[in-house]
Amino acid sequence: MTVGAFFIGGRNVKPAGRRSQPVLSPATGAVIGEVALAEAEEIDAAVAAARAAQPGWAGLAACDRGAALRRLAAEIEARAGTIGAVLAAETGKSLGDATGEAVYGAEITRYHSEWARRIEGEIIPSDTPGETLLLMRAPIGVVVCLIPFNFPIYTLLRKVAPALMAGNSVVVRPSNTTPLSALALAEAIQAAGLPDGVINILTMDHAGAGRLSQAAAVGMITLTGSVSAGRAVMDYAKANIAKTSLELGGKTPVLVGPDADVADVARRLVANKTNHCGQVCTAAARVYVVEALHDALVAALTEAFRARRFADRAQEPDAMGPVASEKARAEIHAMVERAVAEGASLAAGGVMPEGPGWFYPPTLLTGCRQEMEIIREEVFGPVLAVVRVSDLDEALRLANDHQFGLSSVLFSNDHRKVMQIANSMEAGELYVNRFPADPYQGYHAGWKRSGLGGDDGKHGLLEFTQTRLVVLAP
Numbered sequence: 073m074t075v076g077a078f079f080i081g082g083r084n085v086k087p088a089g090r091r092s093q094p095v096l097s098p099a100t101g102a103v104i105g106e107v108a109l110a111e112a113e114e115i116d117a118a119v120a121a122a123r124a125a126q127p128g129w130a131g132l133a134a135c136d137r138g139a140a141l142r143r144l145a146a147e148i149e150a151r152a153g154t155i156g157a158v159l160a161a162e163t164g165k166s167l168g169d170a171t172g173e174a175v176y177g178a179e180i181t182r183y184h185s186e187w188a189r190r191i192e193g194e195i196i197p198s199d200t201p202g203e204t205l206l207l208m209r210a211p212i213g214v215v216v217c218l219i220p221f222n223f224p225i226y227t228l229l230r231k232v233a234p235a236l237m238a239g240n241s242v243v244v245r246p247s248n249t250t251p252l253s254a255l256a257l258a259e260a261i262q263a264a265g266l267p268d269g270v271i272n273i274l275t276m277d278h279a280g281a282g283r284l285s286q287a288a289a290v291g292m293i294t295l296t297g298s299v300s301a302g303r304a305v306m307d308y309a310k311a312n313i314a315k316t317s318l319e320l321g322g323k324t325p326v327l328v329g330p331d332a333d334v335a336d337v338a339r340r341l342v343a344n345k346t347n348h349c350g351q352v353c354t355a356a357a358r359v360y361v362v363e364a365l366h367d368a369l370v371a372a373l374t375e376a377f378r379a380r381r382f383a384d385r386a387q388e389p390d391a392m393g394p395v396a397s398e399k400a401r402a403e404i405h406a407m408v409e410r411a412v413a414e415g416a417s418l419a420a421g422g423v424m425p426e427g428p429g430w431f432y433p434p435t436l437l438t439g440c441r442q443e444m445e446i447i448r449e450e451v452f453g454p455v456l457a458v459v460r461v462s463d464l465d466e467a468l469r470l471a472n473d474h475q476f477g478l479s480s481v482l483f484s485n486d487h488r489k490v491m492q493i494a495n496s497m498e499a500g501e502l503y504v505n506r507f508p509a510d511p512y513q514g515y516h517a518g519w520k521r522s523g524l525g526g527d528d529g530k531h532g533l534l535e536f537t538q539t540r541l542v543v544l545a546p
């Protein structure tokens with residue numbers, strides 16, 4: 073499954089071959105491929121190709137760019153099974169889920185193509201009689217897209233599609249944990265007939281990512297990743313005063329009100345927390361449940377967590393899969409052990425499994441307190457912490473007493489309380505009586521340390537533009 077080429081300037085380019093890195097299956101630990109790490113000249117060539125292609129691409133009518141994106145969506149969809157097979161091997165997802173991710177990536181590409189006739193400026197009244205002020209929207213130029221490991225195809229297209237629709241060109245750096253699926257997109261890009269250099273994809277180390285992000289032609293850097301990665305990008309952006317769009321860490325609070333259906337909440341919590349082994353930025357992380365429902369919810373969750381199987385999803389598609397790496401699993405387990413040492417009770421899971429692959433059982437911690445690390449810090453895995461509260465007012469206060477503000481969840485049918493929390497929650501999203509799903513016509517953006525800017529919808533598209541004010545004198 074080795075992919076031996078970068079995608080630069082519309083063609084597959086054989087790497088210089090001096091450095092490479094294996095790609096491992098998280099389900100077995102076996103080597104499934106190897107990718108080269110780009111050297112300085114290859115990174116510079118990709119930026120140069122993007123810079124050369126961008127003016128011609130921006131000069132096309134927006135509807136022509138939209139048509140090109142629709143062709144790209146169709147080509148991705150036609151290859152969804154092939155891309156999905158690569159994606160499943162490198163992420164540990166089932167073939168069905170991985171293929172579905174490719175299809176969903178095609179769908180968001182098609183969605184952004186529909187903005188071709190909807191990118192609007194403004195006409196603004198002037199203080200001078202007869203004068204007209206025109207506020208126009210223009211592309212930024214070359215955009216660097218830094219992609220995470222958990223949804224490597226969907227997140228790539230979530231960024232690339234609006235960037236292209238706005239008239240930019242892109243250089244993509246996929247995660248080194250899951251790079252093969254990104255490189256597998258090259259065939260679809262070529263078949264769609266996009267101009268050479270509009271999309272470029274290279275694997276590289278952290279030093280290479282820094283060189284790429286600080287290249288003189290780069291006008292914007294968009295990242296989905298950790299807070300530490302976001303800080304690094306902000307440092308890179310200083311070179312060119314480049315625009316940044318950062319979707320960073322999350323610690324989704326789930327507020328459970330007194331009128332919630334315990335069985336329904338438990339079922340939804342387990343499904344949400346074990347989806348892709350909890351490696352989702354908006355996955356439930358801390359549950360604030362009112363006193364009246366606490367014991368019943370904990371009992372239901374304990375039973376469900378203990379019953380949830382984990383296994384290689386190539387063999388058992390309905391099981392929960394592995395985390396991304398051995399290092400990630402060790403860090404998750406260490407945080408669970410520290411939580412128990414701080415006084416939390418281990419209701420389910422929390423044991424390091426034997427055997428191949430980087431599996432970790434669904435883990436439920438009860439008796440947690442707000443000051444604990446397990447409540448304060450992100451755990452990118454299948455670990456759920458429960459806090460008992462007196463009422464939803466206390467739950468809201470504790471939910472907001474946090475460094476992160478990406479997504480949040482409320483279970484309540486009291487419309488007054490729902491609106492109170494909707495007006496007071498310090499997060500970019502609030503889901504009522506359901507869990508996050510990032511509708512791509514919405515706007516996925518974080519507050520506090522969860523990021524700057526955002527993805528999806530009209531506002532996500534406009535992130536990839538800059539304004540020009542034209543003053544027409546009488």
